[in-house]
Amino acid sequence: MFSNLYKKSVLNSSVAMRNMATHSLPKKYGGKYTVTLIPGDGIGKEITDSVRKIFEYENVPVEFETIDMSGIEGHESKIEEAILSIKRNKVGLKSVTYTPTDPFIKSLNVAFRKELDIYASLVFIKNIEGVKSKLHDVDFVLVRENTEAEYSGLEHQSVPGVVESLKIITKYKTERIARFAFDYAKRHDRKLVTAIHKANIMKLGDGLFRNTVKEVGHTEYPDIEVKDLIVDNATMQAVSKPQQFDVMVTPNMYGAILSNVGAALVGGPGLVPGASYGRDYAVFEPGCRHVGLDIKGKNVANPTAMILSATKMLEHLGLHEEAERISAATKAVLAEGKTITKDIGGSASTTEFTDAVLAKLAN
Numbered sequence: 001m002f003s004n005l006y007k008k009s010v011l012n013s014s015v016a017m018r019n020m021a022t023h024s025l026p027k028k029y030g031g032k033y034t035v036t037l038i039p040g041d042g043i044g045k046e047i048t049d050s051v052r053k054i055f056e057y058e059n060v061p062v063e064f065e066t067i068d069m070s071g072i073e074g075h076e077s078k079i080e081e082a083i084l085s086i087k088r089n090k091v092g093l094k095s096v097t098y099t100p101t102d103p104f105i106k107s108l109n110v111a112f113r114k115e116l117d118i119y120a121s122l123v124f125i126k127n128i129e130g131v132k133s134k135l136h137d138v139d140f141v142l143v144r145e146n147t148e149a150e151y152s153g154l155e156h157q158s159v160p161g162v163v164e165s166l167k168i169i170t171k172y173k174t175e176r177i178a179r180f181a182f183d184y185a186k187r188h189d190r191k192l193v194t195a196i197h198k199a200n201i202m203k204l205g206d207g208l209f210r211n212t213v214k215e216v217g218h219t220e221y222p223d224i225e226v227k228d229l230i231v232d233n234a235t236m237q238a239v240s241k242p243q244q245f246d247v248m249v250t251p252n253m254y255g256a257i258l259s260n261v262g263a264a265l266v267g268g269p270g271l272v273p274g275a276s277y278g279r280d281y282a283v284f285e286p287g288c289r290h291v292g293l294d295i296k297g298k299n300v301a302n303p304t305a306m307i308l309s310a311t312k313m314l315e316h317l318g319l320h321e322e323a324e325r326i327s328a329a330t331k332a333v334l335a336e337g338k339t340i341t342k343d344i345g346g347s348a349s350t351t352e353f354t355d356a357v358l359a360k361l362a363n
Contacts (some may be wrong), residue, residue, distance in 0.1 A: 026090040026317075033317055036085040036092035038108075042291035043301035043350075044095030050303035050354040051093070057358050060314065060322050065197040067087060069108060071099050078167035079108050079274055083115045092283040095306060096291045109363040110153055118278040119147045119173065120180045121255065123287035124312075125242075128304075130335035131344050138265050140204035140245035141190070142287075143181040144255025144298045146276060148173055149205075151252040169205040169251065171212055178216040180277070185224050192246040193217060196254045209251055235261055260287035268343050270302030275307040275316075284313040300348045302341040304330060307357070317321060329360035 039048040055062060059170050067082045086092045095106045112118050121144040127133055181193050195213035197206040210228045215285035217226030229237065231254045237244065238261050250258065263269045274287030286288050286305035295301055307330050314323035333339055339356035340346030348356070 025171035032061040032063050033127065034063050034065055034089050035313070036082065036089045038069050038092060038097065039068045040069055040096035040097040040291070042096065042293045042296045044291070046095070046297075046301050046350050047286075047306040048093070048095050050350060050357075051306055053309065053354055054357060054361070055310070058216070058322060058326065058361060060319065062314075062317070064093075079111050082108060083111060086112070086281055086283065087114060090280070090281055091313060091316065093310055094283055094285045096286060099361075100344075107153070107166045110151065111277075113151075114282060115146065116278055116281045116283075118276045118281055118283055119145065120177060120278070121146045121274065121276045122184070123255070123259040123262065123272060124272045124308075125259075125266060125272060125287075127266050128331060128334050129314055130331075130337045130340075131267040131271060133265065133267055135242060135265055138242045138262075139182065139265060140242065140262070141188075141247050142255050142259055142262065143177065143184060143247060143249045144259070145173060145177040145249075145251050149251040149253065151256075161251065161272055167202075167205055169209050171208060174209050174212040175216055178213040179220070181213075181247055182217060182221040182224055185247045190224075190246045191226045192227065193221075193263060194234075194245060195226070196231050196234050196248055196250040196258065197228060198231050198254075199228075200230055206251070213249055231257070234258065238262065249277065259287055263310050268302070269305065270341065271304050271308075271342050273305050273312055275309065275312050282313075282316055284309045284316070285312040299351055300342050301350050302343050303350055303354060304334065324359075326360060329357050331362045333357050 020233065025033070037048060039045045052064070057312050065085055065274065067078065067085055069078050069082060123142040123144070126139045127136055127277055148170060150167050152166065152168060154168065155163060157163050169284070187195050193213070195211040199206040199210045214226050214228060218226060238258060242265055248258065251305035259272070263272045266272065269286065272287035274285055276283045286309055288305070308327060311323040311327040314326070333353065333356045337346070339348040341348055341350065341353055
């Protein structure tokens with residue numbers, strides 16, 4: 001009986017995930033969607049201001065409810081405010097937030113995952129025309145399980161000098177992220193899903209992850225090829241022949257590492273968009289979480305990742321025409337190469353890059 005109930009719960013979760021876009025759409029009021037905006041720390045305000053400016057110019061039917069998460073004063077109450085805002089609005093757009101190493105200060109990202117069950121993080125690794133890169137034809141998507149394994153925050157000091165960190169992997173959540181990855185591959189005509197693991201050492205935990213992903217693939221998605229790869233080999237393969245990858249599905253920490261490797265392949269963290277999904281909520285943010293504290297306030301940050309993440313949000317809201325116009329204008333500025341930021345070989349400021357995007361939109 002328990003087995004049947006378990007299978008039913010997994011099936012219901014899968015159906016809910018497949019209908020995620022319908023569940024997580026906010027209601028329109030006055031012809032506009034209300035979306036939570038979290039500018040975050042470091043360069044966050046500068047790059048989210050770029051999005052605001054572009055949205056205003058294009059008359060995008062989105063209003064932002066802004067939650068200021070900068071600084072540590074009142075940090076926990078701000079986290080609660082942000083969670084309540086996402087619960088109201090269903091959709092959020094956020095820049096990167098900085099979490100100090102102080103063990104008593106909560107992480108906004110971890111709180112979102114736990115409170116909102118935003119379990120699937122996507123990072124889009126793709127060459128952009130005009131951006132110099134040593135490798136070409138790179139185009140893969142990282143699908144990262146967000147709610148368990150190394151980033152669960154389950155650790156304690158059993159005796160002074162001995163810390164135990166718990167890495168928990170469950171079949172239920174692995175099946176859920178596997179189905180998400182295969183569904184994404186099917187919807188976007190991708191032919192291969194690769195499970196990333198360290199099952200040669202963590203034979204039970206990572207073994208469960210690897211075996212479950214392959215089982216879901218073989219039994220439910222026979223038209224999509226499924227492979228598995230040990231994480232250290234995967235990082236080597238990613239920098240030597242990334243063209244072999246299509247969709248990679250990973251536990252949390254491996255996805256964090258590979259997203260940074262992937263960003264380096266295509267030109268840096270300022271270029272890589274991302275999104276995180278749950279059954280009821282969706283949050284869009286740059287795929288590589290670099291706060292940029294060293295360049296804060298200098299008006300030199302590359303807003304591309306933030307702008308493209310915002311276009312992913314517009315697609316999620318069904319605003320496909322607006323998303324395509326803004327994405328195309330941003331990529332046209334990069335392809336032209338005249339007004340690009342310092343991180344990718346130019347000298348333009350954040351403001352100048354944004355104005356160049358607006359100029360393309362005006363044509």
